[in-house]
Amino acid sequence: xxxxxxxxxxxxxxxxxxxxxxxxxxxxxxxxxxxxxxxxxxxxxxxxxxxxxxxxxxxxxxxxxxxxxxxxxxxxxxxxxxxxxxxxxxxxxxxxxxxxxxxxxxxxxxxxxxxxxxxxxxxxxxxxxxxxxxxxxxxxxxxxxxxxxxxxxxxxxxxxxxxxxxxxxxxxxxxxxxxxxxxxxxxxxxxxxxxxxxxxxxxxxxxxxxxxxxxxxxxxxxxxxxxxxxxxxxxxxxxxxxxxxxxxxxxxxxxxxxxxxxxxxxxxxxxxxxxxxxxxxxxxxxxxxxxxxxxxxxxxxxxxxxxxxxxxxxxxxxxxxxxxxxxxxxxxxxxxxxxxxxxxxxxxxxxxxxxxxxxxxxxxxxxxxxxxxxxxxxxxxxxxxxxxxxxxxxxxxxxxxxxxxxxxxxxxxxxxxxxxxxxxxxxxxxxxxxxxxxxxxxxxxxxxxxxxxxxxxxxxxxxxxxxxxxxxxxxxxxxxxxxxxxxxxxxxxxxxxxxx
Numbered sequence: 001x002x003x004x005x006x007x008x009x010x011x012x013x014x015x016x017x018x019x020x021x022x023x024x025x026x027x028x029x030x031x032x033x034x035x036x037x038x039x040x041x042x043x044x045x046x047x048x049x050x051x052x053x054x055x056x057x058x059x060x061x062x063x064x065x066x067x068x069x070x071x072x073x074x075x076x077x078x079x080x081x082x083x084x085x086x087x088x089x090x091x092x093x094x095x096x097x098x099x100x101x102x103x104x105x106x107x108x109x110x111x112x113x114x115x116x117x118x119x120x121x122x123x124x125x126x127x128x129x130x131x132x133x134x135x136x137x138x139x140x141x142x143x144x145x146x147x148x149x150x151x152x153x154x155x156x157x158x159x160x161x162x163x164x165x166x167x168x169x170x171x172x173x174x175x176x177x178x179x180x181x182x183x184x185x186x187x188x189x190x191x192x193x194x195x196x197x198x199x200x201x202x203x204x205x206x207x208x209x210x211x212x213x214x215x216x217x218x219x220x221x222x223x224x225x226x227x228x229x230x231x232x233x234x235x236x237x238x239x240x241x242x243x244x245x246x247x248x249x250x251x252x253x254x255x256x257x258x259x260x261x262x263x264x265x266x267x268x269x270x271x272x273x274x275x276x277x278x279x280x281x282x283x284x285x286x287x288x289x290x291x292x293x294x295x296x297x298x299x300x301x302x303x304x305x306x307x308x309x310x311x312x313x314x315x316x317x318x319x320x321x322x323x324x325x326x327x328x329x330x331x332x333x334x335x336x337x338x339x340x341x342x343x344x345x346x347x348x349x350x351x352x353x354x355x356x357x358x359x360x361x362x363x364x365x366x367x368x369x370x371x372x373x374x375x376x377x378x379x380x381x382x383x384x385x386x387x388x389x390x391x392x393x394x395x396x397x398x399x400x401x402x403x404x405x406x407x408x409x410x411x412x413x414x415x416x417x418x419x420x421x422x423x424x425x426x427x428x429x430x431x432x433x434x435x436x437x438x439x440x441x442x443x444x445x446x447x448x449x450x451x452x453x454x455x456x457x458x459x460x461x462x463x464x465x466x467x468x469x470x471x472x473x474x475x476x477x478x479x480x481x482x483x484x485x486x487x488x489x490x491x492x493x494x495x496x497x498x499x500x
Contacts, residue, residue: 044413044461045413045416045461045462045463046420046451046454046455046460046461046462046463047451047462047463047464047465048392048420048448048450048451048452048455048462048463048464048465049448049449049450049451049464049465050392050418050446050447050448050449050462050464051375051376051379051446051447051449052444052445052446052447053373053374053375053437053441053442053443053444053445053446053447054373054374054443054444055371055372055373055374055443056372056374056434057368057369057370057372058368058369058372058374058428058429058431058434058436059365059367059368059369059429059431060217060365060366060367060368060369060429061363061364061365061366062210062211062214062363062364062366063361063362063363063364064208064209064210064256064361064362064363064364065208065359065360065361065362066206066207066208066226066359066360066361066362067206067207067208067357067358067359067360068204068205068206068228068354068355068356068357068358068360069204069205069206069207069356069357070176070199070200070201070204070205070356071200071201071202071203071204071205071259072174072176072199072200073176073197073198073199073200073356074173074174074197074198075194075195075196075197075198076101076102076170076194076195076196076197076198077191077192077193077194077195078102078104078167078170078189078190078191078192078193078195079167079191080104080164080167080168080191081188081189081190081191082104082105082106082168082188082189083104083105083186083187083188083189084102084103084104084105084183084184084185084186084187084188084189085103085104085105085106085185086102086103086185087101087102087103087181087183087184087185088100088101088102088103089101089178089181089196090178091178091179091180091181092177092178092179092180093177093178094175094176094177094351095172095175095176095177095178095198096172096175097172097173097174097175098171098172099171099172100169100170100171101170101171101172101178101195101196101198102169102170102183102195102196103168103169103170104168104169104170104189105168106165106168106169109161109164109165109167109168110165110331112161112164112165113158113161113162113165113328113331113332113333114331115161116154116157116158116160116161117158117331117332119154119157120151120154120155120157120158122154123147123150123151123153123154123155124151124154126147126150126151127144127147127148127150127151130143130144130147131144158332158333159334162328162331162333162334165328165331165333166328166333170195172198173198174198174200175200175202176198176199176200176201176202177198177199177200177201177351178196178197178198178199179196179197179198179199181195181196182194183195183196199356201262201351201354201355201356202261202262202351203259203260203261203262204259204260204261204262204354204356205241205257205258205259206224206226206238206257206258206259206260206360206362207255207256207257208255208256208258208360208362209248209251209253209254209255209256210253210254210256210364211252211253211254212247212252212253212254214254214364214366215254217366218240218243218254218256218364219240219243220240220241220242220243221239221240222239222240222364222365222366223237223238223239223240223365224237224238224239224240224258224362224363224364224365225237225238225362225363225365226238226260226360226361226362226363227268227360227361227363228265228354228358228359228360228361229358229359229361230358230359231265231353231354233267233268234264234265234266234267234268235265235266235267235268236260236263236265236266236354236360237260237266238258238259238260238362239258239259239260240256240257240258240364241257241258241259242256242257243255243256243257244256244257256364258362260354261352262351262352262353262354263352264352264353265353369429369436372428372429372436373436373437373438373441373442373443374434374435374436374437375389375434375435375437375441375447375449376433376434376435376449377430377433377434377435378449378450379435379447379448379449380425380427380435381422381452386424387424387425387426387427388422388423388424388425389422389423389425389437389440389441389447389448390420390421390422390423390447390448390452390455391420391421391422391423391441391445391446391447391448392418392419392420392421392446392447392448392462392464393418393419393420393421394417394418394419395412395416395419395459397421398419398421398458398459412459412461413461416461416462417462417464418446418461418462418464419458419459419460419461419462420448420455420457420458420459420460420462421458421459422455422458423440423441424440425437425438425439425440425441426438426439426440448462450465451465
């Protein structure tokens, strides 16, 4: 029993001794470094790091991700079932508006057109004969009225048979590029079956979403910048075309749509990089007019021919086309809406490296501030819902303190160069570890970026700690030039950032 008491007493004594030694060692280190308890009467300077308020270029922008889409795209499908008689396109070929893409077997429909045209001819002759007989009072007016009705029925039959004939050929509703076919001549296709997709890639849409807090900054006509992962080193610009009036309830975001031309883009300038000509050389180039493919495209782009855009000699021409069926208009049918003269949308016959479905990184630029006042984020001291910055000022710049506050104010040793002063600031844009200061500071003022936790009262003496050097005494700090202390920043050294 006595031995257990002795062990307990020894353990308690050891703990007390260790605590006393630790307390003494901690205070001895603080005294050696010149650190005092905030607000104490020791008057020793607090070691801090300073940085000057500076001006730099800041962009008020927002980042988003988007997807490229065709300005126009359609999946061509037949309205009636039938057997494919010929294909007027090649895989990936460029086609014009009104060009016949798929021709179905229309033997029966052409026979119906011929029959209805013959009936129409008979109806017209009867009506003309009845008009002559009525004028001579040989027949009653009722006979003329019946012949006129029969003529109208015959004309309607012609229109119906021509419409059925038109359905047997599938034409391009706009100029664009067709995809890869999965059909062949002789295939029997049902109504509504997918035949070939047609994409207008001369102009592209980019759809993206931004948080609802940017709503006041968004408007149609703004310019956005795009970076495509598949095309590194290139910058594309698009123009905002529309904003979705509905805010998505799940993510609280606004849908945006911008339009851009399918061009090579601009090279992204990099610091120390070679001239932009080297970057442009690596970008996809457009075929010149001397190449056979470009000559074929230019020939198809004139819009005057109903032939396929690519010839068979180019390797991707029409699968079949050794024969050409007469158009329904040659039989006497009225012109089809896609056969009439139409002006293709601007950009339909141009193309570039962009493709629908590409992933895009969108940067919406709202404003550019060339002379924004900035400080490192480490200099901001939030307190009570407000933002503060501790400036390093001369002791002579301290405002006069009342007699009651003078007793509790820190003692300023003679020769002190800097003392602390807490200033409320208004913040702006945050970019790359820098914060814009809208109100509260001016250019060139030194602010504290490390050691703010030991500055609880204004007027605390400061000792500027230069990175990579041992701490200097208060006297040596007072003799150092003001510009030297202010130029030492915590952001210049990885070691200092790690210590914080």
